[in-house]
Amino acid sequence: MPIWHPCTMMNSASNPPxxxxxxxxxxxxxxxxxxxxxxxxxxxxxxxxxEEPPTASHGAFAPYGGQASTYHAVSAPNPYAGFGWRLLGxxxxxxxxxxxxxxxxAATPIPGMTGxxxxxxxxxxxxxxxxxxxxxxxxxxxxxIAILWSTLLVTTVQGIYRTLLLRFLNATLGQRVLxxxxxxxxxxxxxPLDWGTAMTRGLGGAVLWQVLGFINGIFAxxxxxxxxxxxxxxxxxxxxxx
Numbered sequence: 045m046p047i048w049h050p051c052t053m054m055n056s057a058s059n060p061p062x063x064x065x066x067x068x069x070x071x072x073x074x075x076x077x078x079x080x081x082x083x084x085x086x087x088x089x090x091x092x093x094x095e096e097p098p099t100a101s102h103g104a105f106a107p108y109g110g111q112a113s114t115y116h117a118v119s120a121p122n123p124y125a126g127f128g129w130r131l132l133g134x135x136x137x138x139x140x141x142x143x144x145x146x147x148x149x150a151a152t153p154i155p156g157m158t159g160x161x162x163x164x165x166x167x168x169x170x171x172x173x174x175x176x177x178x179x180x181x182x183x184x185x186x187x188x189i190a191i192l193w194s195t196l197l198v199t200t201v202q203g204i205y206r207t208l209l210l211r212f213l214n215a216t217l218g219q220r221v222l223x224x225x226x227x228x229x230x231x232x233x234x235x236p237l238d239w240g241t242a243m244t245r246g247l248g249g250a251v252l253w254q255v256l257g258f259i260n261g262i263f264a265x266x267x268x269x270x271x272x273x274x275x276x277x278x279x280x281x282x283x284x285x286x
Contacts, residue, residue, distance in 0.1 A: 059079060059080070060077065060079075061079060062076070062077060062078050062079040063076070063077060064076055064077075064087065064232075065077050066089070067086060068082065069082075072088075072089055073086050073087060073088055073089055074086065074087050074088070074089050074090075076230070076231070076232050078229070078230045081230070083230035083231060083232075084230070085230070085231050085232045085235060087232075122225075122233045122283040122284060122285050123283070123284050124269050124270040124281060124282065124283060124284070125224045125264075125270060125282040125283060125284045126264075126270060126284070127261075127264045127265035127270065129222055129224060129284060130224075130261060130264045130270065130272065130282060131261065132218075132222060133216065133218040133219040133221075133222050133224055134218065134261060135218070136217070136218030136221060136222075137205075137206075137216045137217065137218035137219075140217060140218065141198070141201060141202055141205060144201060144205070145197060145198045145201050145202075148197065148201060149194065149197055152193075152197070154190050154193050154194050154197065157186055157187075157189065157190035157193075158187065158190040158191075158194070160186065161183055161184060161186045161187030161190060162183075162187065164183075164184060165181065165182075165183045165184070165187065168181040169181060195254060198254070199250050199251060199254050200250075202250040202253070202254075203246050203247035203249075203250035203251070204246075205246075206245070206246035206247075206249060206250060207242050207243050207245075207246030207247055208242075208246075209246075210226055210237050210241075210242040210245055210246050211236075211237055211238075211239055211242035211243075211246075214226050214227060214236060214237055219282070223284060223285050223286035224282050224283070224284060224285070225282065225283045225285045226245065226280050226281075226282050227280060227281060227283065228241055228279060228280055228281075229269070229271075229275075229279050229280060229281045233283045233285060237280075241278055241279070241280060244277065244278040245274055245275070245277075245278035245280055248274060248277050248278060249272075249274035249277075249278070252273055252274050252277070253274075256273070259273070260272055260273045260274055261273075263275075263276070264282075269281050270282065
């Protein structure tokens with residue numbers, strides 16, 4: 045959770061990029077700056093170099109109302125994953141989950157229920173086509189019950205898959221292949237996700253994808269931190285780490 049101060053809201057053009065800087069709260073450690081505000085992530089300061097690199101630069105900025113905090117050049121921060129990378133990762137995961145869900149569904153009554161309902165519907169349409177004086181028949185209740193169970197199965201499989209992988213790998217398999225990493229907004233990109241955040245994003249994201257579909261992901265194309273709606277709900281961001 046970022047540490048806010050009334051004077052942290054500045055023109056973004058004057059703010060340094062996200063990275064580790066000397067802790068403005070005091071002490072010898074460093075605190076992570078997410079580009080807008082100080083986070084709660086801290087670490088010990090690295091040993092001072094014996095010789096100043098010729099390309100190093102120094103400067104200062106004052107997010108605490110004029111009290112300058114000296115910062116030094118750090119390695120380039122990981123950028124937020126763009127919409128294209130997010131979409132490609134989602135498509136890879138969807139392909140994998142479709143195979144997994146179909147394999148699990150084959151061991152349930154769902155395929156049989158769907159097949160029987162479709163056969164009855166086809167016969168009803170064939171009879172109706174011979175004398176179409178009434179409205180075209182619709183599938184019966186068993187068909188819609190099978191669709192409901194199928195949706196619940198896919199949502200559950202997707203939620204468990206995403207929750208476990210986010211908790212232990214900070215990424216789904218599709219995201220990991222593409223070099224994406226999910227972390228809490230404001231945390232260092234190397235920080236792991238806790239169970240609460242992983243479940244909120246994993247299970248909540250699965251429900252949002254089923255209810256809203258592509259609308260959930262389209263937010264990543266327009267938000268400053270490339271966050272989908274599921275990221276906003278779970279307070280996470282996705283970095284491109286390689």
